[in-house]
Amino acid sequence: MLTAVRRLAAIIVVLLLAAGHTAAAQYQNGIPVLLYHHVNDDGGDMPELTTSPAEFDRQMGALKDAGFETITADELLAYMRGEAVALPAKPIALTFDDGYEDNYTYAFPILKKYGYKAAIFMVGINFDRPGRLSGGQIREMAAGGFTVGGHSMTHPDLRARSGAALREEVAGSKAKAERATGREARYFAYPGGFYNLATVEAVATAGYRGAFTVLTGLNKPGGHDAYFVRRIPVFMFTDFDRLLALLNANAPKTSLLQYDLVLPQYQDRY
Numbered sequence: 001m002l003t004a005v006r007r008l009a010a011i012i013v014v015l016l017l018a019a020g021h022t023a024a025a026q027y028q029n030g031i032p033v034l035l036y037h038h039v040n041d042d043g044g045d046m047p048e049l050t051t052s053p054a055e056f057d058r059q060m061g062a063l064k065d066a067g068f069e070t071i072t073a074d075e076l077l078a079y080m081r082g083e084a085v086a087l088p089a090k091p092i093a094l095t096f097d098d099g100y101e102d103n104y105t106y107a108f109p110i111l112k113k114y115g116y117k118a119a120i121f122m123v124g125i126n127f128d129r130p131g132r133l134s135g136g137q138i139r140e141m142a143a144g145g146f147t148v149g150g151h152s153m154t155h156p157d158l159r160a161r162s163g164a165a166l167r168e169e170v171a172g173s174k175a176k177a178e179r180a181t182g183r184e185a186r187y188f189a190y191p192g193g194f195y196n197l198a199t200v201e202a203v204a205t206a207g208y209r210g211a212f213t214v215l216t217g218l219n220k221p222g223g224h225d226a227y228f229v230r231r232i233p234v235f236m237f238t239d240f241d242r243l244l245a246l247l248n249a250n251a252p253k254t255s256l257l258q259y260d261l262v263l264p265q266y267q268d269r270y
């Protein structure tokens with residue numbers, strides 16, 4: 001009899017632990033950060049880096065239906081530093097690189113519809129250029145809770161820059177973003193995802209508090225990871241539904257997310 005009671009108690013404890021895990025700890029295996037570029041029906045010369053507005057709307061709706069809520073770069077980095085930060089049960093961060101005007105025209109209204117926020121990493125020389133975000137658009141998005149960060153001045157491979165030229169690329173884009181928004185630009189995204197030790201040192205020295213890569217996978221707390229934030233790029237050919245299923249699974253395997261989630265119609269080409 002006593003054995004049976006103990007067994008029942010043990011089963012109840014296990015069930016309670018399991019319930020607590022699923023209810024409150026979706027991000028125990030790490031927080032995903034998605035990377036977009038163009039949101040447009042015509043990506044010009046970069047179709048791979050383009051998501052149509054209809055597809056982007058569908059993807060954001062699918063995330064919302066699955067219970068994901070966006071967090072800011074500040075919240076993500078606080079979590080990664082191990083600081084106490086209140087997070088939704090299923091957090092995700094969204095980012096856009098380069099600063100295309102279609103981020104304002106198409107992505108911004110869709111994100112607002114779902115109550116979502118994102119970070120925009122802006123190339124310094126692109127402010128107010130045709131097809132790129134204007135200072136006014138950037139200010140409006142920043143006022144709406146979007147994070148605006150640096151992405152270098154001219155989008156070179158920063159491994160090929162050193163000294164003053166490297167400093168200007170990194171610090172110059174920080175100053176540009178801060179002039180546009182009137183707010184501190186705390187985060188950087190490595191152009192093309194390329195960096196070396198000198199790049200990381202220049203980014204930290206310029207005063208950025210973290211930097212975003214194109215290393216795939218999820219982000220977990222860890223003291224040295226602030227300058228190596230992982231992102232999952234969403235390409236034209238990405239099978240988003242398979243990606244969402246992996247993100248939704250909350251399984252350790254999601255730390256191994258790879259680039260091979262390719263839609264059937266593109267599998268011959270990518």
Ligand SMILES: [Zn+2]
Binds near residue numbers: 097151155192
């Ligand atoms: Zn870029």
